Amino acid sequence: MALEISCTRAEADQKQLMRCRETLRMSSNSINTIGKVLALAGNETRLKILFLLNKEGELCPCDFSDILEMTVPAISQHIRKMKDAGLITSRREGQTLYYSLVKGQSEVLEGIFSRLQENKKVA
Amino acid sequence: MALEISCTRAEADQKQLMRCRETLRMSSNSINTIGKVLALAGNETRLKILFLLNKEGELCPCDFSDILEMTVPAISQHIRKMKDAGLITSRREGQTLYYSLVKGQSEVLEGIFSRLQENKKVA
DNA sequence: TCATTATATAAGCAAATGCTTAAATAAATT
DNA sequence: AATTTATTTAAGCATTTGCTTATATAATGA
Numbered sequence: 292m293a294l295e296i297s298c299t300r301a302e303a304d305q306k307q308l309m310r311c312r313e314t315l316r317m318s319s320n321s322i323n324t325i326g327k328v329l330a331l332a333g334n335e336t337r338l339k340i341l342f343l344l345n346k347e348g349e350l351c352p353c354d355f356s357d358i359l360e361m362t363v364p365a366i367s368q369h370i371r372k373m374k375d376a377g378l379i380t381s382r383r384e385g386q387t388l389y390y391s392l393v394k395g396q397s398e399v400l401e402g403i404f405s406r407l408q409e410n411k412k413v414a
Numbered sequence: 415m416a417l418e419i420s421c422t423r424a425e426a427d428q429k430q431l432m433r434c435r436e437t438l439r440m441s442s443n444s445i446n447t448i449g450k451v452l453a454l455a456g457n458e459t460r461l462k463i464l465f466l467l468n469k470e471g472e473l474c475p476c477d478f479s480d481i482l483e484m485t486v487p488a489i490s491q492h493i494r495k496m497k498d499a500g501l502i503t504s505r506r507e508g509q510t511l512y513y514s515l516v517k518g519q520s521e522v523l524e525g526i527f528s529r530l531q532e533n534k535k536v537a
Numbered sequence: 538t539c540a541t542t543a544t545a546t547a548a549g550c551a552a553a554t555g556c557t558t559a560a561a562t563a564a565a566t567t
Numbered sequence: 568a569a570t571t572t573a574t575t576t577a578a579g580c581a582t583t584t585g586c587t588t589a590t591a592t593a594a595t596g597a
Binding site: 299300302334359362364365368369383386387405 | 543564567
Binding site: 297298299300301303307308310311312314315317321322323325326329330331332333334335338339342343346347348351353354356357358359384386398399402403406407408 | 419422425426430431433434435437438441444445446448449452454455456458460462465466469470472473476477479480481482507510521526529530
């Protein structure tokens with residue numbers, strides 16, 4: 292891909308194109324960070340896990356396996372991704388690992404949860 | 415996968431498991447809808463497109479191709495997914511198609527944009 | 538009408554994703 | 568120490584995703 296500005300439309304607003312590039316450059320860190328959170332939450336299984344953790348406080352992989360009717364390894368692999376991203380954390384009690392949300396880690400997620408809980412139109 | 419409750423932990427809270435299932439059942443439509451939006455916005459290219467549309471009002475595929483340094487077909491395919499999902503719409507002016515956000519269609523997205531614009535910690 | 542421009546669509550392919558099953562860890566119980 | 572339980576990790580595989588290139592459609596202008 293060429294790097295120079297190349298949109299050939301007669302109406303193309305070169306200043307707008309430059310401004311857009313600058314906007315993205317300025318926000319690139321935020322976009323990258325938020326994009327990762329959205330990609331994680333964009334999987335239905337993970338969204339359910341996050342939503343339930345928000346509502347119940349903490350749950351273990353075995354619980355999720357029951358609730359979501361999925362194998363424990365499948366759950367465990369989803370959990371790992373979210374833990375790696377710093378969205379959730381764990382506490383051990385005997386053999387059981389209780390997972391919970393890392394609070395204040397994602398205001399975007401918290402906004403989503405509030406919408407889901409209110410059971411409003413959420414699109 | 416078995417359908418009955420099967421978590422065998424001594425501490426397993428059967429009422430909690432039932433409550434979680436009921437919660438998911440109640441919110442399943444919302445979860446499904448929001449999950450699709452998050453999956454779309456969870457791609458960095460699409461997130462940038464949505465972000466720029468929010469900021470600039472409307473832009474055409476050619477603009478995005480320039481700004482994001484990607485081929486027009488690549489852009490066009492991302493746009494299609496978001497249009498199919500009802501997140502964006504288009505207006506024709508001669509040969510050019512101007513795309514814009516469908517307002518009020520996703521409050522979740524709007525929340526994300528406001529965070530990005532403020533350039534705050536967004537995780 | 539023919540060429541040009543803007544966009545979309547389709548086919549092909551490499552990479553990423555999300556499951557499965559089997560094996561490894563770790564803690565509790567016997 | 569050996570067994571059971573909870574969880575993780577790893578390997579394998581089918582599906583999905585997101586690009587590429589080539590082709591189709593649609594509008595403009597010579």
